[in-house]
Amino acid sequence: MNTDTDDDWSLVVPLKPLALAKSRLAAAAGARLRPRLALAFAEDTVDAVLNCARVRDVVVVTDDPAAGAALAALGARVVPDLPAEGLNAALAHGVRAVRAGRPYARVAALNADLPALRPAELTRVLDAARNFPRAFLADAAEIGTTFLSAGPGVELEPAFGGASRLRHLSSGAVEIRLAGVDSVRRDVDTGADLEEARALGLGPRTAARWLPVAG
Numbered sequence: 001m002n003t004d005t006d007d008d009w010s011l012v013v014p015l016k017p018l019a020l021a022k023s024r025l026a027a028a029a030g031a032r033l034r035p036r037l038a039l040a041f042a043e044d045t046v047d048a049v050l051n052c053a054r055v056r057d058v059v060v061v062t063d064d065p066a067a068g069a070a071l072a073a074l075g076a077r078v079v080p081d082l083p084a085e086g087l088n089a090a091l092a093h094g095v096r097a098v099r100a101g102r103p104y105a106r107v108a109a110l111n112a113d114l115p116a117l118r119p120a121e122l123t124r125v126l127d128a129a130r131n132f133p134r135a136f137l138a139d140a141a142e143i144g145t146t147f148l149s150a151g152p153g154v155e156l157e158p159a160f161g162g163a164s165r166l167r168h169l170s171s172g173a174v175e176i177r178l179a180g181v182d183s184v185r186r187d188v189d190t191g192a193d194l195e196e197a198r199a200l201g202l203g204p205r206t207a208a209r210w211l212p213v214a215g
């Protein structure tokens with residue numbers, strides 16, 4: 001049997017249409033800036049993923065044409081979303097797109113709202129995840145999830161959305177507990193989250209759009 005496994009990972013990054021994405025940022029960013037920030041977050045996330053030594057390729061699942069073009073230009077493969085089926089269906093769809101070509105690929109889902117993401121920190125998370133059939137990383141608030149992986153021949157079974165940390169735990173995925181991977185956990189939903197991400201070091205596209213308050 002050809003199991004076609006290797007040490008490298010395929011990452012699946014889901015992205016809502018920009019007109020709808022990051023709605024909880026509206027209060028801090030305003031209607032004009034919010035979709036631009038959502039794109040900047042996704043670009044900084046995908047760029048960092050593509051610069052991670054353990055990553056073989058990135059599939060972005062999105063129906064947004066402008067975001068799809070920008071992320072493809074960075075080197076991601078873009079696949080259209082499933083109509084109105086939501087985040088977990090989009091992730092399963094992205095995994096199928098990867099495994100249609102390489103059935104035993106190691107896969108991981110990663111949110112598109114990690115604008116401080118550091119490739120070296122993602123490497124540490126991927127190396128930890130490699131030891132388990134399914135593994136996940138809780139978000140900075142310890143309520144949600146930013147990363148979920150599945151090894152060769154293992155279904156991802158994503159259960160993202162809201163309080164997903166406990167759902168992923170009870171599904172049997174192993175929680176990765178590592179110090180020093182804050183950038184992989186720092187998802188941004190609100191203006192306060194964005195300031196926390198700034199303290200870690202924003203990627204260049206987000207930094208250009210979210211300027212420090214003068215003073």
Ligand SMILES: Nc1nc2c(ncn2[C@@H]2O[C@H](COP(=O)(O)OP(=O)(O)OP(=O)(O)O)[C@@H](O)[C@H]2O)c(=O)[nH]1
Nearest residue numbers: 014015016021022023024061086087090111112113
């Ligand atoms: N392809 C796809 N991605 C999704 C969908 N729903 C959420 N996402 C993405 O999943 C990740 C986590 O979602 P959230 O943190 O809830 O982001 P969001 O939905 O843009 O934020 P809010 O509007 O504030 O809820 C982000 O990368 C989203 O863009 C979906 O239906 N399809």
Ligand SMILES: C=C(OP(=O)(O)O)C(=O)O
Nearest residue numbers: 144145160161162164189
């Ligand atoms: C999708 C998730 O996050 P959020 O709370 O940002 O929607 C999640 O943590 O599973």
